[in-house]
Amino acid sequence: MIKGDSLMFRGRLRGTALWGGSLLLAGCMLNIFLQAASLGMKFGAVADWVARYPALYLAGSLFLFFLLLLFAALVPGGYPGPLLAVAVVVLLGTADNRKLATTGEPLFPWDLMLLKNAGEMRHITRGMLSPLWIAIAAALIVLLLYGMRKLPKVRMRLTWRLLLGGVSAALAGGFLFVVGSGSSLASSLHYENLYWNQKVNYTQNGFLFAFAGNLHQNVMEKPDGYSREAILRIAAKYGGNGSEAANPAPTGGTQAEQDAKMPDILFMMDEAFFDPTRLPGYSFSADPLVFIHGAAKSSPSGYLLSPEFGGNTANVEFEALTGLSMYFLNDGSVPFQQRLVKMSSLPSIVSILKQRGYAALALHPFDDTFYNRNRVYPMLGFDRFTSEKDLPKAARMTPGGYISDLAAVQEAVRELRASKGPAFLHLVTMQNHFPFTSGKNGPNTIAVSGGKEAYRKELETYAQDTKLTDEALAELAKELKELPRRTVAVFWGDHLPALSAGIYAEAGWDAKPRLKHETKLMLLANFDIGAEGTGTLSPAFLGPEVFRRAGLAEPPFYQLLDRVKAELPGLSGSVRIGSGGNEIRKLTPEQEALLSDYRLVEYDLLEGKQYSAKLMF
Template identity: 65%
Template sequence: MRHTLLSRRVFLLAAGLLFTGFLLNSCLQTASFGLDFQRMFGWISQYPLLYITGSLFFFFLLLAALVILPNMYIGPGIIILLVAITATADYKKLATTGEPLFPWDLLLLKNAADMRTITKGMISPLMLAAAVLSAAVLIWLLRRLPVLKLRLPLRFLLGSASILMLAGFISMVGGQSSLASSLKYQNVFWNQKVNYTQNGFLYAFTGNLKQNLMEQPEGYSRQAIKEIAARYSEQPAAVRASAAGEQPNILFMMDEAFFDLTRLEGLAFSEDPLSFIHAAESKVPSGYLLSPEFGGNTANVEFEALTGLSMYFLNDGSIPYQQRLVKMSSMPSIVSILKERGYKAEALHPFDATFYNRNRVYPVLGFDSFTSEKDLGDSGRITPDGYISDKFAVQEAVRRLKSAADPLFLHLVTMQNHFPFTKGLNGPNTISVSGVQAGYKDEIETYAQNARLTDEALADLQQELLTIERPTIAVFWGDHLPALSAGIYTDAGWDGEPRLKHETKLMVLANFDIGADPLGTLSPAFLGPEVFRLSGMSLPPYYKLLEQVQNEIPGLSKAVLLGSSGPFSGLTPKQQGLLDDYRLVEYDLLEGENYSAGLLF
């Protein structure tokens, strides 16, 4: 009788785990479809084998957790909690940036405390209450469920079988086996939105565990790189007539989530939040930066600006800092080019040094030093809960430029304008905005206040440049548009307008004559050659290649291709040839044998 009762309980427990496995898979998929249950059921009907095998993965994961820990209920409870957190993170990331959750995003867990700060406001009180209630119910169930005891041999057998099944699943998906193909799985690594939509969250996420940044281009070899190096070494470089006279200081100022919000149709401002920028943009080289990102992934914009490599060639969802550069010992960049010419190179970022592995990546790029939030104290915050202000960051940058004995390359990455756009975070709002829905009014007025503070900081920078003895050139740009509520962009008519949703403000200031030719719209990868030309410095062969690409396709991104006269879709043979050369060099530096380092730099 006792044996029968135990067998029944074990059967019910297994059935419960199987049901929970299907439920967890459904929850993850529903989150991936923006909580659209109809799309989730449609996906199940179209890809039933992917759904069933994915659910069995969760069953074996739950079973393994059950037999490994002494308390048979704690393990599955932990798995359920982790899946719930993953589904929430995937849903919120999709809603904010339009991208799903990738394996390398988990590397940010080491910055959990800072993530809590920068995502404050993204989790609604209702969601938080639901999470607390769910946790309470789970704890209550753990205490009420009957105690089951499995003998050690059975635990070992079930645990071993589960681990083998889990490992087999990961191997099958990662290896793109014929079995995976028979289930209708296809790793669409070049389009991650399609990858997650078609294969489901579990298969797409698992398939990305072994994902490279880019695939090897046809024709890659040492000889091909040598021919590219010879071709562009012979190219004359266009140098501006006005040169600095001596090697100038160079300041890169990448401003967090900064764009020209007055471009949003239908909004009226009580006063211009960007009065300095709008007055100065006709007097200095200015235009727009075509960001490869929207709402996040700052490190990818920084990667383009510093290395001259383009996100255009990389697989969707890639974050080179976390996937590749952190594993390298060196990477050619504007930093290494300038250091060979006698420059000192410093990085300044008023936030956590470990975010996006900057503390490990910056030495790879060649920086001599890195100053982060912990080195700056709290004096630069407008309010105790706010980020260090752009004004304080500019003051610190100017101090370093003035005290430098040698020409200095200073890379500044600000934080003031980062999400959340909480009213009062950077002092009281001083600009009122009309033409906006009531639910978005505080948000857009808070962003306008932040933008005004950045505009004032940039005005201060212009004045301070005049007090620096060495010729100095400062390149200012926003890394990406802010993660404002989607309705703000929809009301402005920006849905379906990739150019508008990727253009941020770009402006170059200097204390010597650099002219006032408009810059148009440029990709971050072309900032290095542009500042070299403006300051009269010679271009290495790699920058000559970038110069040729820029002349044909100044805006190079997956969102939109821009020529000198606007967007286009088809490439001419000349443009395709340039991109083929560019792709080969990028592959060589990131995934290949690094022949380019000694030939093009």
């Protein structure tokens, strides 16, 4: 009997050891997979990374091991819980790899906030996953299901599960704390939080350390010299007087006479729009932008220097609405999701115009919760937000496709007509979102020659998209002439499209960051705003630009932006453009001083005490 008990005990011990060893091995393999995902699935590069940073690799693998143990404690049976955890980690790695392939950026913790939009995400990411990735995912699901049924059960008493779960949670949580706090222990493992260059952050530190470090990341670091006195000095320099409204609405005359001095303003930020005819090596059977190219001769036109490429639309509208620049923010930041959603107010073009009696309207023909717009827009001061759910009858180019730019323009014009006084309307379109599969917006009518055949087909679809946008803009220009109120419309593309990387490589644009960040910018109006070109502007300067052309008094903050714009009209992490239109590598002392003022005010508004909110707006 004793012998039998001894054999049973040794059998259980071997089974437990096998179980624990398999989880440890799984943690090591998962860490390799995550790093491979960040390195383009190049396992040779992964081996080099492991050899160079063995402590980071081992610490990350141990974290995954304890994560698997935690799931084992939460889900009875020993193996089902860890298998579920494996599935989650593989999904994270896949998302990281696909995001890198399409936008050039890794997966950030705040990206997971989009999980609440899972249905819409499936729609807009259609085509991102290749058949190989889909087959791998399907095979993993089958293996998981098979493993849950066939692997031997590991029975643990409740007390042991509670103990195992507590210890595992404490150790996994300790890892997150050590990485996030920047402790000496993390430094001893050769971890360095490279938040200013997130792509290097992930490739050097590994996915786990970089992702965990970003859990504690602010959007902006505190600049030297920040204080109330510093903000008072800056405000005085640019005309701030500390009043609640530095530039109130016009006074005198009837309300109608006052309203007439304040034109309606329409912002139209067009999804993934740029001029495809700029790409060298490709020819188009017809000009997709007939109206835009023609109107550029008589309307203010130029380029917008987008802070993004291929995605992160919300960062472009963050700049356009607030006048704050992504240039000063930590690499990879998404202020809408990380900061603005936590704030009660933030000065912007919306609040400036509302002080003067404007109605503030937002229009986005898609899910209102994307990038937390349903929470951010009211915080910025918008009176009404019209989204896809409010437009059940809006036209789409194809069944199940996005609401067309033409339908969005028609709705914007309808809302401007219905306004009883001056209105500011911010429109964000969706028609041109990837994927660029043939027939996405109906039959392609423009043929493309040059380059590889696969790229030509993709460009033909994209050229068709831009043609439809061009026609929508022509309709807007026509409608502007018939509007009863003076109206100025500012049209721009938010970023270049996430076309196949080979298209930009063939064009030689990989070595030309400016071209990969310049989208089309145009101003249209039904009154004289001049015809002088805009040059290349950052989105943060659109507010001052339209105020100047529309004859509106500028608040002190816009006067600061005007000074910066005069020296550095294009300001992004990828490229800086000077007043002459050329790229600038070294800043002058005067430019450094201007950017220091700008940075201090931006920090004050986003992370500081908001002293400037009353002084400069």
